[in-house]
Amino acid sequence: MSGRHDFTRLLRAEWTKFRTVLGWVITMVLAAAAVVLLGLFSASGSHASCGAGPVEIDCPEPPLGPEGQAVSDKFFFVHQPLQGDGSITVRVTSMTGQIRLPDLTPGVRRVAPGVVPWAKAGVIVKDGMRQGSAYAALMVTGRHGVRMQHNYTHDVAGRPGGVSKKDPRWLRLTRSGDTLTGDESADGRRWSTVGTVRLAGLSDTVEIGLFATSPCDLLVKQGDFGGSIGQCRFTEATADFDQVSLQGRTSGDAWRQDDVGVTEAPDGAPHHPGRFERSGGTFTVTGVGDIAPHVEGESIESTLTGVLAGLVVVVVVAVLFVTAEYRRGLIRTTLLASPRRGRALAAKAVVIAAVTFVTGLAAACVVVPVGTRILRANGNYILPVSLLTEVRVVVGFAALLAAAAVLALALGALFRRGAAAVAAAIALILVPYLLATTSVLPVGAAQWLVRLTPAAGFAIQQSIPEYPYMTGHYAPSAGYYPLPPWGGLAVTCAYAAIALAAAIVLLRRRDA
Amino acid sequence: MRATIEVNDVRKRFGSTVALDGMSFTVEPGQVTGFVGPNGAGKSTTMRVILGLDAADSGSALIGGRPYRSLRSPLLHVGALLDAGALQPSRSARNHLLWLAHSQGLTAGRVDEVIERAGLGQVARRKAGGFSLGMRQRLGIAAALLGDPPVIILDEPFNGLDPDGIVWMREFLGELAGQGRAVLVSSHLMSELQDTAAHVVVVGRGRVIADTSVARLLAEVSGDRVTLRSTAPQEAARVLEQAGATVAAVDRDTLTVSGLPAERVVTLLGRYAVPFSEVTAHRATLEEAYMNLTRNAVEYRATTGQESAR
Numbered sequence: 001m002s003g004r005h006d007f008t009r010l011l012r013a014e015w016t017k018f019r020t021v022l023g024w025v026i027t028m029v030l031a032a033a034a035v036v037l038l039g040l041f042s043a044s045g046s047h048a049s050c051g052a053g054p055v056e057i058d059c060p061e062p063p064l065g066p067e068g069q070a071v072s073d074k075f076f077f078v079h080q081p082l083q084g085d086g087s088i089t090v091r092v093t094s095m096t097g098q099i100r101l102p103d104l105t106p107g108v109r110r111v112a113p114g115v116v117p118w119a120k121a122g123v124i125v126k127d128g129m130r131q132g133s134a135y136a137a138l139m140v141t142g143r144h145g146v147r148m149q150h151n152y153t154h155d156v157a158g159r160p161g162g163v164s165k166k167d168p169r170w171l172r173l174t175r176s177g178d179t180l181t182g183d184e185s186a187d188g189r190r191w192s193t194v195g196t197v198r199l200a201g202l203s204d205t206v207e208i209g210l211f212a213t214s215p216c217d218l219l220v221k222q223g224d225f226g227g228s229i230g231q232c233r234f235t236e237a238t239a240d241f242d243q244v245s246l247q248g249r250t251s252g253d254a255w256r257q258d259d260v261g262v263t264e265a266p267d268g269a270p271h272h273p274g275r276f277e278r279s280g281g282t283f284t285v286t287g288v289g290d291i292a293p294h295v296e297g298e299s300i301e302s303t304l305t306g307v308l309a310g311l312v313v314v315v316v317v318a319v320l321f322v323t324a325e326y327r328r329g330l331i332r333t334t335l336l337a338s339p340r341r342g343r344a345l346a347a348k349a350v351v352i353a354a355v356t357f358v359t360g361l362a363a364a365c366v367v368v369p370v371g372t373r374i375l376r377a378n379g380n381y382i383l384p385v386s387l388l389t390e391v392r393v394v395v396g397f398a399a400l401l402a403a404a405a406v407l408a409l410a411l412g413a414l415f416r417r418g419a420a421a422v423a424a425a426i427a428l429i430l431v432p433y434l435l436a437t438t439s440v441l442p443v444g445a446a447q448w449l450v451r452l453t454p455a456a457g458f459a460i461q462q463s464i465p466e467y468p469y470m471t472g473h474y475a476p477s478a479g480y481y482p483l484p485p486w487g488g489l490a491v492t493c494a495y496a497a498i499a500l501a502a503a504i505v506l507l508r509r510r511d512a
Numbered sequence: 513m514r515a516t517i518e519v520n521d522v523r524k525r526f527g528s529t530v531a532l533d534g535m536s537f538t539v540e541p542g543q544v545t546g547f548v549g550p551n552g553a554g555k556s557t558t559m560r561v562i563l564g565l566d567a568a569d570s571g572s573a574l575i576g577g578r579p580y581r582s583l584r585s586p587l588l589h590v591g592a593l594l595d596a597g598a599l600q601p602s603r604s605a606r607n608h609l610l611w612l613a614h615s616q617g618l619t620a621g622r623v624d625e626v627i628e629r630a631g632l633g634q635v636a637r638r639k640a641g642g643f644s645l646g647m648r649q650r651l652g653i654a655a656a657l658l659g660d661p662p663v664i665i666l667d668e669p670f671n672g673l674d675p676d677g678i679v680w681m682r683e684f685l686g687e688l689a690g691q692g693r694a695v696l697v698s699s700h701l702m703s704e705l706q707d708t709a710a711h712v713v714v715v716g717r718g719r720v721i722a723d724t725s726v727a728r729l730l731a732e733v734s735g736d737r738v739t740l741r742s743t744a745p746q747e748a749a750r751v752l753e754q755a756g757a758t759v760a761a762v763d764r765d766t767l768t769v770s771g772l773p774a775e776r777v778v779t780l781l782g783r784y785a786v787p788f789s790e791v792t793a794h795r796a797t798l799e800e801a802y803m804n805l806t807r808n809a810v811e812y813r814a815t816t817g818q819e820s821a822r
Contacts, residue, residue, distance in 0.1 A: 005617075006584065013615035020607035021600060329598035332565055333655070336592055337615040339564045339581040511566040 010338055010347035017321075018351055024317050028355060031313035032363040038306030039367035043374040046298070048381070061381055062294040063132030063261075065152040066199075070297065070383050072215075073131040073152075074261030074289025076274030077124070079209030086248015087174035088123045088208050090241045090283075091188065092140050092163050095121055097237040099217050114235075115142035118292075118471050119214040121239030121285065123173045125180055126207045127199065131261050134199045137211065137291065138171045138182035142237070146171070147469070148182040148195035152293050155469040158184050158194035170243070178202040188243065208250065212239050212274065212287035220473045228439050230473055234272060238286040261289060292470045297381035299479060301393055301461040303371025310363065311404055311430060318352045318405035319421040322412040335512050342504040345413055349406045349500055356405040360398030368394055385463045396460030396489060403457055403492045404429050410499035413507060428495070429454045439477040446475060447482040454495040456481070459488025514576045515541035515662035515694040522561055522571035524554075524718075531557045532568070533718035539696045539711075541662065544689045546709030546726075547698040550806060554718040555698040556594070559667050563592055575663055587616045591656030592665040596648035596672070601641025605632055605651050608640055609658060616659055623658070630654035631680070645672025653684070664688055664695045670704045682708045702802035712798075714805050721805050729801050738769040738777050741790040748786045755780055 018024060050059035065071040097115040104110065122139030136150035138158075146158030146169060163169050170185035178201065182194040214237035220230045246252075255278075262270045274287040322345075325331040338344035368390065372382050385393075408425040415421040432453035436446040450456050459481035466474045474480040481488055517539035524532040532554050539545045547555055560566040562573040564580035572579070575590055583589050599608060609623040627636045630650040635643070640651060649669055656664055669685075670678055685708050689695045699705055705712065705726075712729060714722040722729065742748045745767055749759040757771040769777055774793035781788050796804075 009615055009617050013611045016607065016611035016614050017600075017603075020603045020611065023602055324600060328600060329595045330600060332560075332594060333598050333612070335565060336563055337587055337612055339583065339586055511560070 006340075007343055007347060010343055011350055013337065014347045014351040018355060024321065027313060027317050028359045031310045031317070032359045034313060035304070035306035035310040035360070035363035036367045036370075038309055039303045039371045040374060042305045043303055043371040044378070046302075046375055046378055046380055048379040059379060059381060062296075063130075064384065065132050065293070066134045067151060067153060068384055068386060069153065070294040070381075071132050071152040072261075072290040072292050072294045073133075074263075075120075075211045075213035075291055076276065076285055076287030077126075077129075077207070077209060077211050077258045077260050078255050078276050078283060078285055079124075079126075079207045079258070080246075080251045080255055081205050082125070082175065082208040082246075083205045083249040085174075085176050086208065086246065086250060087172060088125075088210075088247075089170065089172040089243065089245045090123055090210065091168050091170050091243040092121065092239055092241055093165050093168045094240040095119065095140055095142070095163050095237060097142075097214055097235060100234045102219075102231070102233070115237050116214060116217050116235050116471070117141065117143035118290070118469065119212075119235065119237035120147075120291065121212040121237055121241075121287070122210070123171050124209065124211045124291075125173055125175055127203050129207060129258060129260065134202060135291070136173065136180035136182070136197050136199060138173045138184065138194060139211075140169050140171070140239070142214075144469070146184050146194060148197070149291070149469065150180070150197045150199065152291065153467065154197065156182075156195035158182075159186075159192075173208075175202075175206065175208070175248070208246070209255070210239075210241055210244070210283055210285050211291075212237050212285040213289045213291055214287060215290040215292070215471060218471050218473060220475075222439065222442065228473070228475070228477060234288070236272070236274070236286055236288045238275075238284060241283040241285065242281050244281065244283060259287075290470075293464075293467050295383065295464055295467075295470075295472060297383045298372075298375050299383050299463045300368055300372055300385060300390060301463050301479065303367050303375070304364065304393075304397055304461055306363070306367065307397065307400075307458075307461070308430065308433075310360070310401060312426065314356050314359070314401050314405050315408040315425045315429070316422055318356065318408035319412040319418050319425065321352050322348060322409050323416060323418040323421060326416040327418070332512050341507045345500070345504050345507055349409055352405045352409050353402040357398045357402040360401035361395065364394040364397040383464055389463050392485060393461055393463050396485060399489060400457045400460050400492065403489065403496045404454070406496040407454060407492070407499050410496065410503040413503035414499065429492075433458055436476040439475070443475040443477075446477065450476050450488070451482050451491070454492045456483055456488040457492030459483050460485045515692065516574075516576060517562060517663060517665070517694060517696055518572075518574045518577070519558060519562065520572045520574075522558065522568045522573055524557060524561060524566065524569050530718055532561065532571075535571070535715070535719055537713045537720050537723050539663075539694045539713075541694040542689060542692050543710040544685050544695045544697055544705075544708050546702075546705035546712040547696055547715070548702050548705065548712055548802060549700065549715035549721075551700050553715045555700075555715060556667055557718075558715070559592070559594060559665055559696075559698065562665065563590070563594070565594075585616045585659070587612065587618075587659035587661065589659070589661050590663045590665060591659060591661040592667075593649070593652035593656045593669060594665075594667045596645060596652040599640040599643075599648065599651070602639055604637050605640050605643070605654075606636040608651065609654060612655055612658055618658060626654040626657045629657060646674055646677045649673060649677070649681075653681075662693050664693055666695070666697045668698055668700070670699060670701070678704070702798045706798045714802065716806055726798065730796055730798065732801070737794040738772065738774045739790070739792040739794060740767045740769055740777065740781075740788060741765055742767065742781075742786060742788040744786055747784075748781060748788065751780055751784045751786055752777065 049056050062070040098111045099114045101110040119142035120139045124137035126135040127133040138148050140163050145160035148156045170188045172183045174181045181196045183191045185191040214235045216232035217235050257276045259274045265271045272288045277284045411424045412421040432449040433455035436449040466480050522532050522535045561568045613623050630653050757769050760768045
């Protein structure tokens with residue numbers, strides 16, 4: 001008889017064992033119910049509203065980029081239309097700015113000169129003036145050298161270093177069909193290509209020109225009693241351009257200026273406006289804002305707040321699935337039926353993983369769509385993600401529960417005692433997760449915890465990636481994990497696999 | 513596969529305690545073999561070694577010539593009842609048998625057959641946690657029979673059975689042996705095996721003390737002792753001693769004669785006209801035989817204990 005056939009029988013036997021203990025089945029259903037109810041409960045309690053002066057209004061939603069994600073698209077734009085192919089060449093001779101400092105006396109503004117690391121100024125080709133439209137830009141930055149970026153989420157590094165009169169940067173952006181090429185030079189003679197990108201479906205007529213923008217300066221402080229306090233203070237960036245030249249069918253020297261995406265104060269005046277001055281061949285552009293992904297808002301995984309409760313329940317059932325046999329001596333019957341002990345335990349692991357996966361999947365399939373709908377109805381903005389990402393979060397949630405269940409089962413087989421195994425599983429999975437995400441630890445320590453412990457698997461729930469070309473509070477407490485989603489899950493799975501292997505080795509060696 | 517169990521010089525220690533000290537015996541098909549010894553003699557450990565649950569330090573235990581751990585679908589080869597309490601209390605009797613059946617590729621139909629066979633039809637769908645020890649024993653028997661195996665191993669199956677249950681179990685064991693199966697039944701009470709086992713393996717302190725048929729064991733222990741009541745005990749003693757018997761006085765008119773069968777005693781007394789009122793051939797019970805053997809084992813142990821102390 002083939003080994004595979006044998007294993008199928010063991011799977012069937014273990015499944016029969018599971019489904020014939022009503023308490024376990026009910027507890028699994030309760031785990032799913034806990035995930036759903038806690039998620040819906042927290043979604044119902046989460047309200048958002050915005051005020052326009054004394055009036056409460058629906059919060060404005062950020063524009064969507066060409067790839068469907070929420071984006072910031074706010075900058076000062078000096079531009080003209082370009083029909084067909086063409087290019088723009090400039091020399092950037094300075095980048096300066098100002099950063100607001102924390103108030104010492106309330107109401108008294110203090111500012112200091114300086115630019116933030118991701119302040120940006122350079123040349124851009126944009127598919128129309130609509131916020132969120134496709135673009136490609138070649139720029140100098142506050143502290144990250146020359147970059148070529150396009151469509152909000154793509155970034156290529158060029159020559160590092162800042163700019164000055166003595167050490168200027170030449171930038172050239174060339175459009176050819178829907179292909180854009182960025183070239184840079186230190187002297188205007190020897191050029192090197194930074195990047196070539198394709199903007200699918202780019203209109204025949206695009207806007208081409210100069211821009212400047214500067215994101216707020218993020219300052220995150222660790223709270224005295226855990227938690228963190230974030231402040232994002234106003235900054236602006238000013239760049240000097242000269243040697244401006246255009247090629248192609250443009251309107252020549254007729255530059256238009258727009259403060260793209262500027263917010264308006266209640267009185268209708270622009271809030272923190274940008275500026276443009278021209279003195280002969282020198283263009284000075286000042287801008288506030290960012291051309292980057294927008295990450296303010298609720299993420300779809302915020303509906304999965306029930307994961308902790310679900311995980312605890314699943315861990316208990318998985319541990320009992322094996323320790324109940326030790327407690328009653330039933331393990332001997334199991335091993336009589338399957339003297340190849342490794343297979344017996346592996347079959348148990350497959351069954352508990354499958355049961356948990358289905359439970360988690362059912363719960364997530366309900367709570368993620370329904371929860372986000374409730375959040376939206378309560379005025380919250382849900383950061384849009386691709387269908388693939390949503391599927392990954394839902395399936396990954398189920399897979400995380402399944403991996404935790406296998407780990408718990410293996411611990412149960414190792415310890416042979418329920419209480420010890422449950423305590424160990426919680427200490428391995430939940431404690432590091434709680435320590436990492438409640439800001440009781442410094443960010444660095446928290447990141448190591450969710451890199452090295454089985455809690456790394458929670459990364460699978462992160463729907464909004466960390467953008468390396470954007471300053472942010474990328475801490476586990478803010479929902480950002482240092483490992484990529486599947487990488488994090490792989491860490492948890494590796495723990496489960498190692499624990500299961502150890503349990504199998506011990507089970508083989510020990511007398512039953 | 514031959515329906516046999518062969519245990520060859522199995523040794524097993526738990527820490528500093530010697531559990532099995534060269535255990536060797538063979539269980540043949542077609543009869544019930546009793547496996548008897550005081551608590552702690554190593555009966556259960558031997559069974560666990562045979563069933564691959566405990567690993568022997570040395571020696572081998574084979575079923576039909578193969579180690580248990582090498583058997584595919586082992587329950588089709590060996591049915592075992594080790595611990596009737598090894599049940600998930602909230603699982604019904606039928607479901608307990610069902611998962612076992614699934615593990616061996618057997619059907620639910622077979623489960624219902626063994627439930628009827630073990631007399632559990634009325635309670636099959638009740639939770640096993642509520643079962644009396646007797647019902648659990650029956651459920652354990654049903655599990656052992658599930659794969660219709662040629663070899664059956666039962667550890668203390670009479671425990672917790674009421675008198676009806678004991679009668680049922682005895683008949684049942686006889687029936688299984690009659691079908692040509694090898695049946696090994698352990699007990700710490702020899703009396704339970706009376707009229708059931710054809711062969712006994714008596715163990716003490718981890719090794720075999722006696723491995724013999726029940727008939728021979730009884731004959732050996734009974735010897736040829738005869739109890740004689742006579743109004744002339746001295747005369748009787750003289751006559752019988754002349755014929756080669758050993759005679760001991762029990763009281764004023766009662767003698768114990770050994771070395772001569774009862775018929776010969778009667779013939780001799782008749783020939784010499786010695787009056788007697790009663791001649792009783794002594795029949796040992798299995799219990800006595802066992803007590804005799806285990807007493808010896810205790811003495812033997814006491815001796816070896818001194819030797820090792822030296």
